[in-house]
Every structure is written in structure tokens, then in C-alpha cells.
Amino acid sequence: MKKPSNNEIADILDRIADLLDVQDANPFRVRAYREGANSVRYHDEPIAALVREDRMEDLKALPSIGEGIAAVIREYVSTGQSNLLKELEAEAGPEGAFVQVPGIGKELAERIAEKIHVRTLPELEEAAHDGRLATVEGFGARRVKAVQTALAGMLSRSARSRRVSGNGKDNDERPSVALLLELDEEYRKRAEKDELHKISPRRFNPNDEAWLPVMHVRRQGWDFTVLFSNTARAHELDKTHDWVVIYYEKDDHERQNTVVTETQGPLKGKRVVRGRSAETQEYYGASAG
Numbered sequence: 470m471k472k473p474s475n476n477e478i479a480d481i482l483d484r485i486a487d488l489l490d491v492q493d494a495n496p497f498r499v500r501a502y503r504e505g506a507n508s509v510r511y512h513d514e515p516i517a518a519l520v521r522e523d524r525m526e527d528l529k530a531l532p533s534i535g536e537g538i539a540a541v542i543r544e545y546v547s548t549g550q551s552n553l554l555k556e557l558e559a560e561a562g563p564e565g566a567f568v569q570v571p572g573i574g575k576e577l578a579e580r581i582a583e584k585i586h587v588r589t590l591p592e593l594e595e596a597a598h599d600g601r602l603a604t605v606e607g608f609g610a611r612r613v614k615a616v617q618t619a620l621a622g623m624l625s626r627s628a629r630s631r632r633v634s635g636n637g638k639d640n641d642e643r644p645s646v647a648l649l650l651e652l653d654e655e656y657r658k659r660a661e662k663d664e665l666h667k668i669s670p671r672r673f674n675p676n677d678e679a680w681l682p683v684m685h686v687r688r689q690g691w692d693f694t695v696l697f698s699n700t701a702r703a704h705e706l707d708k709t710h711d712w713v714v715i716y717y718e719k720d721d722h723e724r725q726n727t728v729v730t731e732t733q734g735p736l737k738g739k740r741v742v743r744g745r746s747a748e749t750q751e752y753y754g755a756s757a758g
Contacts, residue, residue, distance in 0.1 A: 481551055505535075516528065572616065581593065585744075592724060668681050695713060729741060
């Protein structure tokens with residue numbers, strides 16, 4: 470795996486700070502991540518080398534790099550991802566993630582999520598390039614181009630979606646609907662049995678209760694993080710224990726899908742994968758046969 474540059478590591482810390490800020494986290498914690506990002510960005514030695522050489526004390530000796538931020542950096546350098554960032558994106562929902570992009574406010578963010586079912590910045594970048602974002606009301610050619618430009622600067626190379634492969638075509642490798650539904654069932658059963666580690670979401674959690682179960686598993690070459698949706702919409706519709714968000718990553722390509730209980734149509738009452746309706750219908754047709 471390619472070593473991330475100092476700028477790429479700093480970008481991750483900045484994105485965490487942005488999401489913490491949106492969620493009204495402790496301002497000292499927000500500032501710590503912003504100052505940590507600057508410390509990493511302008512350090513004259515590759516930060517990834519400190520991690521790879523197990524020089525964690527040297528890393529923590531840098532200005533504004535404490536134990537927690539050092540752990541985030543180590544995880545990102547070692548795995549190419551940050552579970553904290555994933556959890557914050559899941560808690561914030563689209564309005565929290567997308568309002569970071571210049572020109573996108575809360576209303577447009579919610580419209581994007583409802584229309585084209587994307588939830589993260591890498592997914593938004595993909596949609597901005599493959600034409601889906603242009604189908605959302607309020608996104609003409611100029612605004613789409615502005616989103617493309619903004620995300621190119623916001624997302625690190627290793628966090629990019631798998632938009633274009635080497636042959637210029639969309640590389641659409643992703644887990645099967647069958648596997649996603651299998652993970653959805655496993656997660657809900659293990660959550661019901663209280664077998665999973667629980668986190669304390671920062672949003673919609675006034676008592677700071679550790680209620681949100683998180684499952685990390687590896688299947689068929691993919692790394693999965695599974696958790697209930699903690700978005701404003703999920704709370705509004707009382708779906709916080711129905712909607713399941715599944716993040717998956719492989720070879721630096723990261724995406725997500727949400728699994729829900731269908732409320733209408735021929736699949737009413739069944740678990741379905743949003744945004745993959747044809748494949749879901751085919752799966753249940755094959756299962757029925």
C-alpha cells in the first residue's frame with residue numbers, strides 16, 4: 470500500500486475537525502484536530518515514516534499531536550482508512566458531510582441523499598463525475614464543476630472513490646447484494662444479543678449513552694464496518710434500529726450502502742439494499758426459485 474503524504478494525513482484530520490465542528494463537539498477538541506493537521510502538513514519529515522518505523526514517541530512529540538490524534542494517524546497510515554472518520558460521517562448524515570463542500574447547504578445536501586442515495590464525500594465525488602449529481606435539482610454544469618474542483622482538493626488520493634479505472638471505464642467492483650444482506654442480518658442479530666462494541670454518537674444523544682453497536686469484519690477480500698443509521702432522517706422516522714449502513718473498502722476503493730425494510734411494492738417487509746433495487750429484486754427472485 471502506498472504511503473500517504475503529509476498532506477493526505479492532514480486532510481483526514483481536517484475532515485474529522487470539520488465533522489466535529491458540524492456536530493457542535495467540544496471546541497478544544499475541534500481545534501486540536503485542526504492544529505494537529507497543520508503540524509503534520511508542515512512537518513519536514515514524512516509522517517508515514519514515523520509510523521512505519523514505530524517511532525510513535527517522535528510522532529507524539531510534534532506540536533498538537535496527542536495520544537488520540539497519533540492513534541488516528543497510525544490507523545490511517547497502516548490501513549488507509551479512519552474508523553473515527555467513518556463513525557463521524559455516519560452520525561452526521563449527508564447534511565454533516567456535504568455542507569463541508571463550498572456551495573452545498575443543508576437543503577441541497579438532503580436533496581442529494583434523497584435523489585441519488587449517496588452519503589459520503591468519496592461517493593459524492595463519484596456522482597459528480599458520472600453524471601448522477603447533474604440529475605439533482607439545483608445542480609447545473611457550473612455547480613457540478615465547482616463540486617468536482619472542491620472535492621479534488623478535499624479528498625486525499627487514497628480516500629478517492631474508484632471512479633475511473635486504468636482503461637477509462639468505471640470500475641464497478643462491489644460486494645454482492647447477497648453478501649450485504651447477509652452482513653445486515655448478522656449485524657442485527659449480534660446487536661440484539663448485545664455481542665458488539667457500542668459507541669456514544671455525538672448527535673441526537675443528549676445523555677452521551679453508548680448505544681450504537683459497531684461491527685468490523687472482513688469477507689471476500691472486503692473490509693466492512695456496519696452500524697445503525699444515526700441521521701436526522703432516521704430519528705425522524707424512528708428507523709434508528711432498522712436502517713443499517715454498511716461501509717466497505719478494498720484496494721483503497723471505499724463505498725457504502727444502506728439496508729432497510731421495504732415499506733411498499735412487491736418486496737414490502739423484506740430487507741433491501743438502497744440504490745441497488747434491480748439486483749435486490751433479482752436476489753429475491755432467485756431465492757424464491
